[in-house]
Amino acid sequence: ALFYRIIKYTICLTIIRLLWLFGLTLCGPLRTTLLFEHSDVVILACFQVLFSSSMSGQQGHTARIRGVVFFALAVLAIFAFDNDDLRQRVDHPEGHAHHRFFAHIFYRLTSFVGVADHKGGVILLLFALFARCAMNSWSKKLVLDVGGPKKFYALTTCLSTVCLIPMSFIMMLINNLFLDPTDSARSNFQTTLPTTTVTASFFTNLTALIIPVLIISLFIFVLDFYVEQIAIVKLDRIRTYRFGTLAMIFASLVISFIWVQTVSAANSNAWLGRTVEVEEHVLSGGVVFAVVMFAFATDLLSSPIRQRSGAFIGYSQEGVPLFNLTHQRSQSLLLILKSSLRDILAESDSRQIFYFLCINLTFTFVELLYGAWTNSLGLLSDGFHMLFDCTALVVGLYAALMARWKPTRVFSYGYGRVEVLSGFVNGLFLVVVAFFVFYEAIGRLFEPPEINTNRLLIVSVAGFAVNMIGIFSFSHAHAHAHGGGGSCAMSHSAPAKDQNHGHSHDGHDHSHSHSHSHGHSHGEHDHGHSHGSNEKASHHGHSHSMRDNANMKGVFLHVLADTLGSVGVIISSLLIQFFGWNISDPICSLFISIMIFLSVLPLLKDSAMTLLLQTPSHIQYEILDRILKLDQVLSYSDEHFWNLTSSTVVGTIHIQIA
Template sequence: MYPESIDAFSAAPRTPTSRLIRLYLKTILSNPESRKIFYFLMLNLSYMLVQMLYGVWTNSLGLISDAIHMAFDCMAIGVGLFASVMATWEPNESFTYGYGRIETLSGFANGIFLILISIFIVFEAIQRLLEPPEMNTSQLLLDHSHSHSSPASHSVSHSEPHSHSHSSEAHTHSHTPQPKDGHDHTHGHSSATNGHNMRGVFLHVMADTLGSVGVIISTLLIQFYGWTGFDPIASLFIAILIAASVFPLVVDTGKVLALDVADRDLVIQQALAELSSIEGVASYDFPRFWPKDATSLIGSIHIHLVPTTYTRIDRVVERVDALLREKIPGLQELTIQVEGKQAFSASS
């Protein structure tokens, strides 16, 4: 009934939830891209809390509204952070190619969201040009000066996600199982991060920074010249600039999600044309190639051996695999299937 020793009162082991949090934190901080997003999120959250508390203390509706706006920004950055962590999950039976494309989906969603915001700003700006409202420029300038001083805005302004690529340490492996029922398969796998997610987060924070800068400039012009039309004109310029910056991201991510390889079709066709030069290969069919993420491709192909060939099937498969990987940039996962009884007889 009673414990036999003091060991019974020892602390309970660490809960699975705490271990999971520690694991995710380790994953986030070990990856340069997710670490940068995590720092953006922490800076934004800290500034949002300070702004909200100061706004409640001073009863400033402008500061409270901007803090709520920053909360939505934190949600967008948090989605990007979750996507960067989810992309590191291992493949399983349900997602055999892993979760790497979730970063592409996150970038696409951020891009569509920013384009919709740009369209809304354009319509609102046109309405304000036709019916100029009264504006309190002193309060507006004060609120947006505080907003533009957000540390995350300054941090992101010094990052260059377009000119730097961060990737995890790549690993590759291949295996060639024994042929069975006239079929032979070879697979190669490689892991790498893509920059779509980081581009989406960067553009989202950049849009906020541009909005604050535009409001400050237009407010100063209104104070100097007294014409409120500067505000919608600045909004139009910012909306067009945001849309122009985001459109390439939406196109790039859309192509990946739609499995479009049109930009690499010529290279793929040239590589396939060289398969006939491999000893033992009579023909091929069902070539399939599709993008895994921004930089890598997945492929599969069926090859037919020459009926009289004495070349070992594994040698033929290795040569086909090496040629396609050499000629097609970014080909990281490949399945090669050999058809026919001749292939089975030659390998046995």
């Protein structure tokens, strides 16, 4: 009975490996790794989320739902948005040179369903993946009966090899009976060669076949298993599967960037004197998106479900330790979206960014769809450019939301500085954009290229109209920030520890003595330190509106840069269309890049000074004067003030009280 179970398992294992090899020939190594090399933990977690109701009340269930969504999006990206059909050949009626009998059968099946054969390879690999997971779950008791995973794997691998040897001879016989016309021509040409040449060619081909098979068998079927077993012993099983899968995914992506696989048709046409190189299984945007989605899905689905744990908060009066059993539960994606939308619409800045983002995205997708429909590369390029610009709006929107988060124990000052960081990042991005536009314009200034103005003027006018909506939307907040300089109702007296001093505020010189009138009546203050007094540390917060909102200014400058770009394209298009001045395009680009760079410099300077904790000299003396006016305050020392955000100043100071 045990031998029968082992034979049955071996047959299933052999079929799965054949499906994997056939899927590898259809989809290439990168896509095969992304689709097949997933741990059983991830796949079983997907099926638990989809078909099991026992996990609905557990913590982390919502996170696993997100993992299943990411996994499905990754598979959909490879299946629907991956252009892996570049290996077109003319010697086969369906566009592919299938020289094998089973390849013809598979093509007939996929064409009957209505999908391409490389997409059929995606389905084949997914089927092999699910079958492998089911077989591994079914064989757990069988592994124990045999005597452990190492002995079981060695036995089943040897039996699978024994099964594959006669199958390989059968496939060779079938392929010889159903030769492709190209293969038959090569066979007829071989029969005219001398016997010694054919024999040498046979042994050369045999050697070229055996060595790769031995290397592949060593690395895929031997080293892979034993390295995994060692890692499981050193680490736990979940961490091994998790980090192993992530390492395989990103390593495959890096290798695909470095090694562009080129398949030569010389193997089939060398005897005919022809060599045709066809680039196959190239990297695409759908594959890169799938890599990111698979990484997120693996991380979420392989994370262990956390149990409820308490945080120690102290002891009761009886000496019993007390724990806080509250824990942060995952929220559903729908609730998160509803809550985020409510927060976005609750405040003016985020609401304006959100409305313009919706308008911009709508125009972007309309442009992309129309460009794909008319096969216009210019429209598609401009659509992707606008889609890339929308990332700045998303960053600004998220920063506006984070700035309203409540302070926590870790971030005790709150999250208001995120707006400053967002403005600084958007400013750096605009500097990079201005630099590349300037660099490209300099190159085109000496050799102006021919520009096709078809549909360019219409797209530019439409983009200008959309950007003008953003200009009017954000100019109010921008002008309000510039003109919102609040004047303090107190005198600008500097309470220094000397008897007399002078300083300058906003261009007006003020000379102060101990007793004078400057809008307010000042009594004499004793600035001497009293050694018998208590010294306390005080924190002072002060709200001010003389500085810009860095986040809104960054968003405004992004919209302004797009508007200037649209204006430049409109002007250059008119000059090229009516006067043939191709040089107008780089000249307009030069002016636009310089204007973008000059307009973003103040934002970079202000946000950088805020991030570097610059002392706000324009209101520091007001704060110190108000502190000295407090009752029983004699003097101060060790004062430190900085801008937390563009509108909030915080500080620390030691004061001496009577």
